[in-house]
Amino acid sequence: MLFKQQALLRQKLFVLGSLALGSVLYLVARVGTLDRLQPVCPVERRLTPSEPQQIPLRTLQFKRGLLHELRKGNATKEQIRLHNLVQQLPRAIIIGVRKGGTRALLEMLNLHPAVVKASQEIHFFDNDQNYARGIDWYRGKMPFSFPHQITIEKSPAYFITEEVPERIFKMNSSIKLLIIVREPTTRAVSDYTQVLEGKERKNKTYHKFEKLAIDTNTCEVNTKYKAVRTSIYTKHLERWLKYFPVDQFHIVDGDRLITDPLPELQLVERFLNLPSRISQYNLYFNATRGFYCLRFNIVFNKCLAGSKGRIHPEVDPSVVMKLQKFFHPFNQKFYQITGRTFNWP
Numbered sequence: 001m002l003f004k005q006q007a008l009l010r011q012k013l014f015v016l017g018s019l020a021l022g023s024v025l026y027l028v029a030r031v032g033t034l035d036r037l038q039p040v041c042p043v044e045r046r047l048t049p050s051e052p053q054q055i056p057l058r059t060l061q062f063k064r065g066l067l068h069e070l071r072k073g074n075a076t077k078e079q080i081r082l083h084n085l086v087q088q089l090p091r092a093i094i095i096g097v098r099k100g101g102t103r104a105l106l107e108m109l110n111l112h113p114a115v116v117k118a119s120q121e122i123h124f125f126d127n128d129q130n131y132a133r134g135i136d137w138y139r140g141k142m143p144f145s146f147p148h149q150i151t152i153e154k155s156p157a158y159f160i161t162e163e164v165p166e167r168i169f170k171m172n173s174s175i176k177l178l179i180i181v182r183e184p185t186t187r188a189v190s191d192y193t194q195v196l197e198g199k200e201r202k203n204k205t206y207h208k209f210e211k212l213a214i215d216t217n218t219c220e221v222n223t224k225y226k227a228v229r230t231s232i233y234t235k236h237l238e239r240w241l242k243y244f245p246v247d248q249f250h251i252v253d254g255d256r257l258i259t260d261p262l263p264e265l266q267l268v269e270r271f272l273n274l275p276s277r278i279s280q281y282n283l284y285f286n287a288t289r290g291f292y293c294l295r296f297n298i299v300f301n302k303c304l305a306g307s308k309g310r311i312h313p314e315v316d317p318s319v320v321m322k323l324q325k326f327f328h329p330f331n332q333k334f335y336q337i338t339g340r341t342f343n344w345p
């Protein structure tokens with residue numbers, strides 16, 4: 001009797017064991033099939049311009065931490081390899097305009113986790129000597145970044161230098177171009193103020209703005225004065241349009257970037273097909289500086305250097321009016337071409 005019961009139990013155990021083994025074998029086979037069904041390489045999807053690019057975003061802290069170490073030269077080759085860090089050619093360039101707020105724009109865009117800035121102005125395309133060094137020299141000047149990030153550089157001299165559009169076109173004909181502009185007369189005075197400060201630093205005397213901006217023989221605006229010429233935005237833009245279609249440019253309102261930067265930055269994010277990541281938290285008004293400053297995280301804030309936001313000298317109102325009248329038709333043309341209108345006089 002006992003022997004019969006033991007035989008029955010052994011039989012039951014055998015059946016249960018077989019069932020369990022069968023299930024395991026089935027699952028293994030199924031997983032194998034699923035594995036085989038997965039594509040070997042990830043399928044690439046083409047992105048339409050209206051579809052914001054989905055970027056695997058690292059945290060700002062991580063981006064800052066590692067890139068900061070890299071900048072200090074502390075990151076090892078192993079870290080660079082491990083994190084797949086690369087030096088990439090810029091996919092967007094702030095080409096100008098000098099004194100438009102180019103530094104503020106670059107620094108503020110750098111708040112975005114998918115953006116990495118080239119800290120220095122590289123002057124690759126406007127300087128013949130640098131240009132002769134070749135594209136690998138230029139790439140070598142770029143910061144390390146993760147492959148999904150985009151590198152941005154700014155060199156405001158690009159906007160006004162004859163050879164630059166063709167040279168940039170040869171590097172990348174679909175590059176995105178950012179131009180930050182301010183009311184042209186204010187920009188000209190800002191330009192003058194920067195040069196004046198340089199002269200004063202060297203204990204040199206300099207002419208008054210009025211003397212440079214107005215031709216004393218004709219009493220007309222002196223179009224030979226560089227600060228005036230740079231503010232004729234449409235003339236420079238027309239040269240660029242021989243190489244790039246107008247939708248490859250984005251115009252940033254430099255006056256609004258001073259008073260209310262976030263909406264301007266959000267427009268740039270959209271132009272660059274980046275998800276909106278810069279928020280009001282990242283920008284705070286510093287009453288002492290009189291400008292917005294940047295907040296990267298709970299511990300790291302920074303304002304731009306003191307050379308940004310100089311006090312302008314007072315300019316004879318009749319000269320201001322003359323300049324504003326002079327720039328007016330050029331401004332109208334600029335609005336027409338770019339599709340962006342400003343309340344400039």
Ligand code: A3P
Binds near residue numbers: 307
């Ligand atoms: P001013 O010095 O005339 O005020 P750029 O970087 O192209 O040289 O432009 C300098 C200008 O950036 C400054 O001109 C300043 O007005 C402007 N700017 C815009 N946002 C700023 C900010 N957050 N901090 C300091 N300057 C800023």
